[in-house]
Structures are given as C-alpha cells and as structure tokens.
Amino acid sequence: MAALLTLRALSKNCSVSSRFGALRLNGLYRAPAALSVATTQRTCQAVVPYQAKHFSVSPVTKGAPEIEQAxxxxxxxxxxxxxxxxxxxxxxxxxxxxxxxxxxxxxxxxxxxxxxxxxxxxxxxxxxxxxxxxxxxxxxxxxxxxxxxxxxxxxxxxxxxxxxxxxxxxxxxxx
Incomplete structure (x- = not known):
C-alpha cells in the first residue's frame, strides 16, 4: 500500500505519467530525448523499457550444420x-x-x-x-x-x- 501511494505521489510530483502516452509508438516503446522533469528542488526520472528489436517468425530453411551433416x-x-x-x-x-x-x-x-x-x-x-x-x-x-x-x-x-x-x-x- 505504501509503495502504491509513493508511486502516485511520484507521478503527481513529476508529471511523468502524462508523458508515457508519447512513448508508445506502434506497440513499441522509444526513449525520448529528455524525460527528466525538474520540480521544486527535486529531479524525478522515469524508467523506460528498452526498445524492442524486430524479429521474424518466418520458417527456418536451414538447420544447424551438425544436424544437416547428419x-x-x-x-x-x-x-x-x-x-x-x-x-x-x-x-x-x-x-x-x-x-x-x-x-x-x-x-x-x-x-x-x-x-x-x-x-x-x-x-x-x-x-x-x-x-x-x-x-x-x-x-x-x-x-x-x-x-x-x-x-x-x-x-x-x-x-x-x-x-x-x-x-x-x-x-x-x-x-
């Protein structure tokens, strides 16, 4: 409960929660140039997940060399x-x-x-x-x-x- 109250206070003081909407881009998160928001003698910094890398689910046509040799x-x-x-x-x-x-x-x-x-x-x-x-x-x-x-x-x-x-x-x- 205390952690929830702390997070709410942090988001109100830093106004970071309103900036998370700008982070979402096509289902991925991107890191903006500056996320630090200075308030009264306090600097709050948001933690943003790393940007997801593109991957493909196309079928693999070749196996590992040791399997292909076998x-x-x-x-x-x-x-x-x-x-x-x-x-x-x-x-x-x-x-x-x-x-x-x-x-x-x-x-x-x-x-x-x-x-x-x-x-x-x-x-x-x-x-x-x-x-x-x-x-x-x-x-x-x-x-x-x-x-x-x-x-x-x-x-x-x-x-x-x-x-x-x-x-x-x-x-x-x-x-």
Whole structure:
C-alpha cells in the first residue's frame, strides 16, 4: 500500500505519467530525448523499457550444420509425431470399446512408439556430447532403444498371456 501511494505521489510530483502516452509508438516503446522533469528542488526520472528489436517468425530453411551433416529430417519426424498422436487419440477409444487382441497390439505399438519418441527427445536434448563427451550420449540413446524394445515386448507378452491392457485398466479401475 505504501509503495502504491509513493508511486502516485511520484507521478503527481513529476508529471511523468502524462508523458508515457508519447512513448508508445506502434506497440513499441522509444526513449525520448529528455524525460527528466525538474520540480521544486527535486529531479524525478522515469524508467523506460528498452526498445524492442524486430524479429521474424518466418520458417527456418536451414538447420544447424551438425544436424544437416547428419542427414536428419526433423520436419518429417515432427509430422510423424503429430500423426501418431492423432492416431493414438483414436486408438485408445477403439481399444476401450472393442478390446480385441489386434486392437490392443496396435495400442501397445502406438503407445510405445509415442513414449519412445518423447523419451528420446529428452535424452538427446539433455545428454549432449558437448557436456558428456561422445560415448555417454550414445549409450543413453541405446538405453532408450532398449527400454522401448523391452516395453513393447512386455506389453505384447501381457496381451498374449494375460487379460490385456484395456481389461487390466478396467480391473484396476474397479478397485
């Protein structure tokens, strides 16, 4: 409350608040030549944000050199991730309504690939060669592939030998 009263008194004494309207130019702030206003034995100075720099949101046509040399097509991968997410949104209700083995195998495959891509992105982002060297990132990505392989194998085994994913969720939901 005291800070609010101080700011109001400062703006009344310095008459700076009326000058802020002149600062706004096309959504950006510009610093005027003089913002100091002398009052009775007191100089008040307004603090103005820095001028915003122009930036563009046009699509990038070239990636980083190390990515281009590796031959990765990240746009295609991103598109595949989005398509898989949409497919997964349909696969879950279909498997819940008709819990057949083929629907559950498809659900296991799509869930495993979806989680694999997410975990792989996290590992690639955070276990970088510039921090950990060349060997540890490769081992980490290999561990992600092994985890995904065993996850898919475990889900398929569970579908084949036990009640299946959907029926297991229904049984857990009844608890």
């Amino acid at each position: 031959g990765h097509d990240h746009v295609l991968h991103w598109t595949a991730e989005r398509i898989l997410s949409v497919i997964l949104m349909g696969a879950i209700p279909v498997a819940a309504v008709w819990p057949t083995p083929s629907a559950e195998y498809f659900l296991a495959l799509t869930m495993t690939v979806h989680s694999h891509w997410g975990i792989e992105a996290i590992v690639v982002d955070y276990v970088r060669p510039s921090i950990f060297g060349k060997v540890i990132p490769k081992l980490a990505v290999g561990a992600v592939y092994a985890l995904s392989f065993f996850t898919l194998g475990g889900l398929c085994y569970f579908i084949y030998t036990d009640v299946g994913i959907i029926n297991a969720v229904k049984l857990l939901w009844k608890l």
